[in-house]
Amino acid sequence: MATNSLKWVYLIILSLIWGSSFILIKKGLIGLTPIQLGAIRIIFTAFFLFIAGFNRIKSIKLKDWKWVVLTGLLGTFFPSFLFAYAETEIDSSVASILNSLVPLNTVVLGLLIFKIKSTKRQVLGIFIGLLGTFFLIINGASINPNQNYQYVVFVIIATFMYATSVNILKRHLQHMSALTIAVGNFVVIIIPALIILVTSGFFKTEVLEAPTLKPALLYMLILALFGTAIAKVLFNRLVHIATPVFASSVTYLMTVVAVFWGVLDGERFSGLQALATVIILFGIYLVHKRQ
Template structure:
């Protein structure tokens, strides 16, 4: 990995970890659906430039719009809405750790539905990851809630985040299996533009008209759309090209570290022992499921 790639890797980790902080700032004022919709729309507007300036990207969108629509729904529209719902009560660090389970879910879906076999190490990683998620949810699962409503209220926010990860995993497998011949920029641009068109009526309907939206909330939704979505995905595509998808995907192991620190510093979120332990277990499971080697990751 070159110094330039390492800088890109760290920068991208920081940009994506900030997205979970932006959720916590913007969602309370905009509402979950409006915030998620605006995120997609701002990202789609940025990526529209790449469609307009390069013919190859336009052709990729025109020839594959049906599949790109599916990728846009599973990898953008649905996950953004679900993470926004989760962000109402789950702190930024835990959201980032749950997001790190995407590679595990992607491997499971690839093995189950796309006939990609998992190694023993990957299966072990999946099992450890599930244990980590259980630890994160343990307060709601084993706190002795007297009613089913109380249990559901405790688990539902994290369930939203996990469903969002399933969406990311489905979108990734569709891309890998059916869009391998399309350039990464065209895939990103096409999926985000189509997703933004689909989410435009939702944004118009759910926007909190008549309510005063703070400058902080507007900055959060613009930054998460432009920097933590559109530009971040461009960086990710470049990183995949330079160092390969496996090492690039390992960025999910670094994002939670930034997110937990930023949540603590910027939002005053507590460093809960249960969350820290669960996070570590999930990261170990993700590391194993990716079949990564620290030595190889640091080697050029």
Template sequence: MSKRNVALFGATLVSIIYGLTFTIAKDVMPKHIDAYGFILLRVSGAMLLFWFCGLFVSKEKIALNDFPRIIVAAFFGVAFNMLTFFKGLSLTSPISASVIMVTTPMIVLVLSAIIMKERMRKRMVIGILLGLIGTAFLILYGKSIGSGSNTTLGNFLVLVNAISYGFYLIIVKKLMEKYNAFTFVKWIYLFGFLMVLPFGWSQFEVVNWAIVPITIYWKIGFVVVISTFVTYLLNLLTMKELKPTTVAVFIYLQPLFATIFAIGLGKDDLSLVKIISAILIFVGVYMVTQKPSKERYKP
């Protein structure tokens, strides 16, 4: 099997894992542990794994003037990103959360245009408007099985998480060009752990672990080890072998897998609101991320 095929398989596997994570994480919280306590578990577990693996990777020193960027990346990529995502997921449904996450590529391009002062084409503006309409429609009307009065807040928090992750991708780009991934990611997770500790400790402390079912322990382990650590390694593989545009396409598979798992396990339903919202978001993201035909076919 060629390296490209291995990378394509890895990218598909990442989408399947993320699709599963929406439902698995929802099973854990808020019934057994609240969102912030779960985040503390996830970040601390991943941090220990990254630092352990870092022992076997070539040693690099990080320049002191790069630490402010690492701290900001830790805030947007670990602390604020994960706190808003898990809190949002605890209030909304797996399908709604996965559809909103598809807006990430669109958000990255919008933030890049604002920060780097890039010119926005008419097609991109229309795509952004469609995506915003679809997202707003889902946030306001995307009720689901077992949804409470906080579904709107949950969907909004998932959107905030996607925006935060968009900032992270822009901030971390220079670090990826300068260092081995393990060199800076272990620091990002260390600073991220310190940031989530004040929020998650009280929720972690009150959990009666003696009455938590074994299946929930396995699900927590899946999120910490597979959804965080393993997917990061797989993403490194895919980014090394595939073009960024190819990797970006795989984010579209996440709502598909999330929907299959959530409906198959009876955790969610597929309503007309979700279908219409998903179509608007998908079309919007496609219009924003596609290059003009002249650029695509330039020799």
């Protein structure tokens, strides 16, 4: 298959995989508590990554481990729990839209903390994106009065963690392959995840015998295998055969997929929320637009 066609195939597959992750979390919460879901998601993903490249650990130099630990905690560990808690109160489609703030927050943190220069266009994009976020939250709270929209804070915190992790990766771990970093991340976070799962009450008889447990574990297995292990490989290949701008466009398409799944599952999504989503994505476009 020609490279131009192949990059579109990768883009569509990635959008479908990552766009479906939010509904999988929602379905997993039917049989698991947020703390159990986050821990199991990490453990399952670690299993697949260790099969793919456990021997890569020995290639990580001692001076790099502090950055591997930080990106593991900020880029995977804490967000896994934060998104699970957020989706106990807010719709999966809203969580996915707010997740698209990561590119904006990456620029914000790059400017404020990592002293990476930004253009006026990027600053304008950040402002527009934040404005769209405000409208999305306000309107979502008005059409879903039974939901506690204060839980969007968990998603926003997670996006800043993702953004910090991305900046650390760019500055300190650029010389390492994505699989090596991922394996190192999960070597660090699998131990606390196991401890959390054991102390969460997961192994109590009433939990293990609950009819909702098996479907929830299946959803987490799918999320771990496709949403992390396979998606990472596909994204790396996409970056190699396409421009960074083209690869980053997965942010837009995965949001559309996630909203589709949410509406299909009975979530309310108003015209004003759709407008707010367009405003947010336009802000992201300005941030990533080439000169």
